[in-house]
Each structure stands twice: as structure tokens, then as C-alpha cells.
Amino acid sequence: MAGLTPLTRAWRPAVLGLAGLYFLVPLAASVVFTVDVPGRGLTFDAYTRIIGTEGFLTSLLLSLGLAAATIAVVLLLLVPAAVALRLGAPRLRPVVEAVCSLPLVVPPIAFVAGIGTVLKWGPEHLSRTPLFQTFVALQNPDFPVVLVLAYAVMALPFAHRALDAGLRAVDVRTLVEAARSCGAGPVRALVTAVLPNLRGALMNAAFLTLALVLGEYTVAQLLGFRPFAVWIVNVSGSQAQMSVAVSVLSLLVTWVLLLALAGAGGRTPGARRARTAKGTP
Amino acid sequence: MTASATVAVAAGQAPARRRRRRSPAPLAAVPLLVFTAIAFGVPAAAMLDGALTTGDPATGATAYGTGNLTASLQGAYRTALLGSVELSATAAGLAALLGLPLAQAVVSSRSRALREAVLTASSVLANFGGVPLAFAFVATLGNSGVLTRRLGLAEHGWSLYSFWGLVLVYLYFLVPLMVLTIAPALDGLRTQWREAARNNGATTLQYWLHVALPVLAPSLLGGLVLLFGSAFAAYATAAAMVGSTVPLVTLQISDALSGNVLVGQENVALALSLDMVVVAGLVMAVHLPLQRRSSRWLD
Numbered sequence: 001m002a003g004l005t006p007l008t009r010a011w012r013p014a015v016l017g018l019a020g021l022y023f024l025v026p027l028a029a030s031v032v033f034t035v036d037v038p039g040r041g042l043t044f045d046a047y048t049r050i051i052g053t054e055g056f057l058t059s060l061l062l063s064l065g066l067a068a069a070t071i072a073v074v075l076l077l078l079v080p081a082a083v084a085l086r087l088g089a090p091r092l093r094p095v096v097e098a099v100c101s102l103p104l105v106v107p108p109i110a111f112v113a114g115i116g117t118v119l120k121w122g123p124e125h126l127s128r129t130p131l132f133q134t135f136v137a138l139q140n141p142d143f144p145v146v147l148v149l150a151y152a153v154m155a156l157p158f159a160h161r162a163l164d165a166g167l168r169a170v171d172v173r174t175l176v177e178a179a180r181s182c183g184a185g186p187v188r189a190l191v192t193a194v195l196p197n198l199r200g201a202l203m204n205a206a207f208l209t210l211a212l213v214l215g216e217y218t219v220a221q222l223l224g225f226r227p228f229a230v231w232i233v234n235v236s237g238s239q240a241q242m243s244v245a246v247s248v249l250s251l252l253v254t255w256v257l258l259l260a261l262a263g264a265g266g267r268t269p270g271a272r273r274a275r276t277a278k279g280t281p
Numbered sequence: 282m283t284a285s286a287t288v289a290v291a292a293g294q295a296p297a298r299r300r301r302r303r304s305p306a307p308l309a310a311v312p313l314l315v316f317t318a319i320a321f322g323v324p325a326a327a328m329l330d331g332a333l334t335t336g337d338p339a340t341g342a343t344a345y346g347t348g349n350l351t352a353s354l355q356g357a358y359r360t361a362l363l364g365s366v367e368l369s370a371t372a373a374g375l376a377a378l379l380g381l382p383l384a385q386a387v388v389s390s391r392s393r394a395l396r397e398a399v400l401t402a403s404s405v406l407a408n409f410g411g412v413p414l415a416f417a418f419v420a421t422l423g424n425s426g427v428l429t430r431r432l433g434l435a436e437h438g439w440s441l442y443s444f445w446g447l448v449l450v451y452l453y454f455l456v457p458l459m460v461l462t463i464a465p466a467l468d469g470l471r472t473q474w475r476e477a478a479r480n481n482g483a484t485t486l487q488y489w490l491h492v493a494l495p496v497l498a499p500s501l502l503g504g505l506v507l508l509f510g511s512a513f514a515a516y517a518t519a520a521a522m523v524g525s526t527v528p529l530v531t532l533q534i535s536d537a538l539s540g541n542v543l544v545g546q547e548n549v550a551l552a553l554s555l556d557m558v559v560v561a562g563l564v565m566a567v568h569l570p571l572q573r574r575s576s577r578w579l580d
Contacts, residue, residue: 015386016395019379019456023406026417026453029427033420036427077313084309092310099317101569105561106325107514109531110554113538114324117331117551149320156317215411217517222538229412233521236416244420247413255405 027248034245046241050249053242059231065143066227067213070151071206074159077152078205082163083194086172100160103153108218115150116223141225150219155212159205166201170194211254328558331551349552357533358553364528366560368444369512372451377505379452380459387460388467400464403457407511415521418450442526450518455508462507466500503571510564514557530557 034046050056078100085093103111122135138146172194179189195202217229226234228250236243335348352358387399406414421428422441429435440446470493478488494501516531530553537550 011382012386012390015382016390019383019386022456023402023453025428026421029421030417032427038425038430073316077316080309081313084307088307092307096310096313099314101565102317102321104510105558105565106321107516107531107554107557107561109514109516109534110328110557110561111321111324113534113551113554114326114328114331116538117327117547118324121327153317153321211405215413215517217412217521221520222535229517232412232416236521240419240425244416247416251405251413251417255402258401258405 027251030244030248034241034248037241046239046245047249049239049242050246053235053239055226055231055235056246059226059228062143062226063214063228066147066151067210069145069148070155070213071209073148073152074155074209075202075205078156078159078163079195079198079202080190082160082167083172083176083190086167087176097160100156104157108154108216109222111150111153112219112222115146115219119146119223139223144223144225146223147220147225147227151209151213151216154216154219155209158208158212162204162208163198163201166198166204170197207257211258214250214254328551328554331548332555334548349548350555352549353552353556357528358530358549361528361530361533362553362556365513365530368447368451368527368529369509371444372448372455372512373505373508375448376452376455376459376508377501380456380504381463381501383456384460384463384467388464400461403460405457407454407458407461411517412521414450414453415518418453419522422446422449442522444527447519447522447527450522451512451515454515454518455512458508458511459504462504463497463500466497470496499571499574503568506564506568506571510561510568513560513564 035042035044037043037045081096085096106114119135119139122132126132126135138144138149175193175197176186176189179193180186184192213227215229216227217233220227221230221233232243232246232250235246332349333345333347334343335346354362387396390396418426418441420426422434422439423429424435424441426441429439429441441450474492474496475488478492483491514531516535519527519529519532520535534550534553534557537546537553
């Protein structure tokens with residue numbers, strides 16, 4: 001042991017240091033890039049102009065709206081199913097797990113190719129049927145519902161994993177049976193007994209979905225909509241500094257949100273119990 | 282799906298063990314299954330249908346056939362597919378090599394704050410790089426990037442918009458993904474095994490070669506495959522960064538879909554998408570059993 005000590009002590013800081021360098025330098029350099037413009041010296045123009053730039057607020061609000069709708073859809077679909085699977089129906093469990101992993105097998109670009117094909121059916125085959133109005137509504141550029149559907153599918157694997165991890169730490173059956181013995185209906189048992197215990201997992205699923213929607217580019221760009229990420233790329237041609245500034249800000253905001261979430265998750269009693277339970281062999 | 286749900290409900294009403302089984306459990310999963318059938322199943326079916334439909338532009342007649350699939354494996358499309366495979370394999374291999382020591386450094390560290398911070402940061406970087414990541418690298422190492430200008434990298438032949446440039450950028454989300462995948466497995470390595478190996482006179486190297494790596498092998502391989510799949514599917518980063526200077530299948534699909542190069546290539550784009558699904562399916566078919574196998578050591 002003694003002979004190894006210098007080497008064993010040195011490798012960890014070295015690895016962590018190199019990794020820190022690789023992961024922090026692009027962020028730091030981006031900040032430098034935005035404030036140190038060649039020929040103009042130190043300037044914070046790139047940041048102060050963001051709000052006033054055409055399209056920034058509309059695209060950000062569109063992304064936030066899409067995120068809220070997607071989170072609602074994902075949680076409303078997943079929570080009852082995940083809780084129900086814990087309570088019974090073991091035969092459905094592999095089905096739900098497979099369904100929630102399927103989006104991993106279809107890359108976003110392939111998925112959007114399929115969606116594009118379906119959307120073209122509207123004008124091509126269905127223009128004289130009532131369904132046509134549905135297709136038009138799906139693609140309303142002010143609030144493209146089709147993106148909510150696509151994002152909900154894409155968020156399923158992440159959200160399912162987060163919820164499943166949370167549910168594993170909670171004895172759902174006992175909670176529900178206790179609530180039912182006290183006279184609560186199934187919905188009330190779910191809302192008042194199970195959900196409060198899942199707060200951490202629900203937040204986790206919601207934030208992962210939020211981050212996914214805010215950063216999503218592939219589907220929106222190929223379907224011709226203009227949420228936040230697409231706007232960043234569009235604006236980069238004319239305003240390189242600002243597109244980088246917005247990128248850095250969005251990375252940092254997502255990061256801080258998720259770090260805060262990890263901190264909050266660590267403090268909830270459910271999470272602590274889970275950790276101690278796992279710690280004992 | 283609905284049929285099996287009805288069966289389960291009917292079974293639940295059997296008199297024996299009524300209390301247990303009477304929960305509305307199967308019904309609660311129905312909305313999820315219906316939603317995925319529509320929002321995911323219909324586009325997937327449309328993709329399959331389009332990929333297998335060959336149209337004759339002159340007559341407008343269409344027929345089922347493998348024409349698009351054959352076309353998607355030839356010429357520029359073939360180059361793009363191979364380019365994607367090469368890029369993903371290189372980046373995934375490197376990320377696995379670099380991610381393992383990083384994960385071990387984090388897992389074996391006594392500081393919980395460091396561990397939480399690195400794992401959270403990893404989950405952000407692994408999944409949500411995309412456009413911001415591309416721009417951060419353009420600002421750093423692009424043609425007028427901060428480091429490129431300060432260090433005069435351009436004179437040394439550096440270009441971010443090349444194969445190795447993309448590898449460097451991809452590592453930014455692949456290394457964290459590797460850390461996330463392998464950290465639980467590293468956590469599962471018991472101190473006792475190391476002590477036992479040492480008591481039997483093994484050196485650190487021997488311990489890693491004969492004990493730790495064999496135990497980790499399924500997770501490592503599973504992680505590698507997952508990284509490959511993730512790199513293979515990446516589009517936003519490459520699109521925002523290189524345009525189409527590096528041939529990649531995702532860029533080909535988007536070009537063909539938006540009619541940038543040739544008009545009427547939509548069905549070939551769908552065939553290319555199908556190729557991608559096949560690759561991603563293979564990736565998952567390898568990854569999931571390995572994941573299950575490695576999780577045996579975790580509990």
C-alpha cells in the first residue's frame with residue numbers, strides 16, 4: 001500500500017483535472033467569445049441585446065408552452081400507469097416497459113421523417129374529410145400540437161426511468177391500501193397518498209422533459225416550426241456572438257435547474273429513506 | 282392491448298383473492314398504450330410504408346418493393362451511412378476509454394458533493410447537448426473561435442468542421458453518458474473483492490485485469506453500444522456545426538426530406554430512417570440484455 005500511495009493519490013486529481021479542463025474550457029471560451037469581440041474590445045452587447053431581438057421572446061415562450069403541455073401529457077399518461085403496475089397487473093409491466101423504451105430505438109430524425117409523412121396525408125388524402133381540420137389544428141404555427149405529441153413520445157423513456165426509480169423507493173401497495181381502508185377512492189388514494197411521496201421523482205421527470213423540450217431542434221426544424229433551439233440556429237448566421245451567448249445561458253440555466261433539483265431531491269425524506277434502505281445489504 | 286386489458290380485468294373479478302386483484306390497475310395503463318399507438322405507432326408505420334413504397338414519377342403509380350432500401354445503401358447514401366458508423370464507433374470507443382477512469386475517480390472519491398455534481402452535470406450533458414453544445418464549440422475551436430485565434434491553431438491545419446472535430450464535440454456528451462452508464466457498476470464493485478485479491482497477493486493491475494474488468498465487462502460493452510447508438514442518432518449538433526462537410530446519415534435524411542439536393546427523395550429518406558432504426562434496434566438488442574446481466578451485481 002505504502003509503495004503505491006503517490007501514484008494512487010495522483011491519478012484521481014489528474015483525471016478530474018483533465019476532465020474539468022475539457023468540460024469547462026468550451027464554456028469559458030464561449031463566454032470570452034461573447035464579451036470580447038474583435039475590434040470592439042470588452043462589450044456586453046451580446047447579452048443586453050438578447051431580449052430585444054426579433055423572435056427571441058416568441059420562440060422562448062413557444063418552447064416554454066410546449067414544455068408545459070408536454071410535461072402535463074407525459075405525467076398524466078405515465079403516473080397512473082406506473083402506479084398501477086406497482087399495484088398489480090404484472091403481465092402488463094413488460095409491455096409498458098417496452099413501450100417506454102421504443103422511442104430509444106427510433107432516432108428523432110427517423111421519427112420526424114415518419115411524422116412528416118403522416119402530416120402530408122392531410123392535404124393529399126383527407127382534404128374533404130372532417131379529419132382534415134384535425135391535421136390543420138395539429139400544425140397551428142402558434143402552438144403546434146404535433147410537437148407536443150412528438151416530444152411526449154421522446155420524453156417517455158426519461159420520464160419513465162425517473163418515475164420508476166422513485167416508485168421503487170416507495171411502498172405503493174401499503175400506501176394505497178391504507179388510504180383505501182380509510183375510505184378513499186382510487187383517485188383520491190393516488191392524489192393524496194401516493195403522489196406526495198413521489199414529489200422528487202415527479203419533479204425529476206418534469207425537469208428532464210423541460211430540458212428535452214427546450215433543447216429540441218431536430219423535430220421542430222424539420223417540421224418547419226420555430227421554437228427556441230431553431231431560433232438560436234437561425235439567428236447565428238447574422239449574430240454569431242448573440243447565438244453563443246444564448247447557448248451558454250441556456251446550458252447554464254438547465255444545469256442550475258437540474259443541480260437544484262438534485263439538491264432538493266437529496267433532502268426529501270423519501271429519497272433519504274431510499275438511500276439508507278439501499279445502503280443496508 | 283385493449284384485449285389483454287379486458288382479460289386481466291375479467292381475471293380480476295374471479296371470486297378468489299378478490300380484494301387483491303380488483304384494483305383498476307390494467308385500465309390505468311390503457312391511455313399510455315393508446316397514446317403511444319397513435320403518436321408513435323402511426324408515424325413509425327408511415328415510415329415503414331413509405332420506405333417500402335417505390336413510386337414511378339412518370340406515371341404516379343406506386344408499388345411495394347425494396348427499391349428505396351437498395352437506393353439507400355448505394356452511392357452518397359452508402360458513404361453517409363459508413364461515415365456515421367465510423368464517426369460513432371470512433372467517438373464511442375474513445376468516450377468509453379476516457380469515461381471509465383473518470384467514473385472511477387468520481388465513484389471512489391469521498392466527497393459526496395463532487396459525486397452529485399458530476400453525476401448531475403453528466404445527466405445534463407449526456408442528454409441535452411444539441412445546439413448549445415455545437416455553438417459553444419464553434420465559439421471555442423471554430424474558424425474564429427477563441428482558442429483557434431489565440432493559439433493560432435488554423436496554421437497547424439486544425440478544423441473543427443472535420444471528422445476529428447466532430448469526434449471532439451461528440452465526446453462532450455458521450456463521456457458523460459459513459460460515466461452515467463458505468464458508475465452504478467463501479468459502485469457495485471465490493472471492497473471485499475479488492476481486499477480478497479490483495480490478500481492473495483494480487484497487485485492493483487492484477488485485481489483490475491482478473492476481477493474488476495471481468496465483472497464490469499457487460500456494463501462496459503453495454504455502455505459502448507449505447508454510446509454508439511447515441512452518436513449515431515445525433516443530428517442537431519452536426520447540423521448546427523458542420524452543415525454537410527462530413528457525410529452523416531442524419532444530415533442526408535434531412536437533406537432528402539427537405540428536398541435540398543434532389544426533389545422526390547422523400548421515400549429514400551424514409552428508407553434511410555429505416556436503416557437507422559435497424560441499427561438502433563440492434564444497439565438496443567445488444568445493450569438491454571447486457572444491462573440486465575450487469576445489474577445482477579448491483580444489488
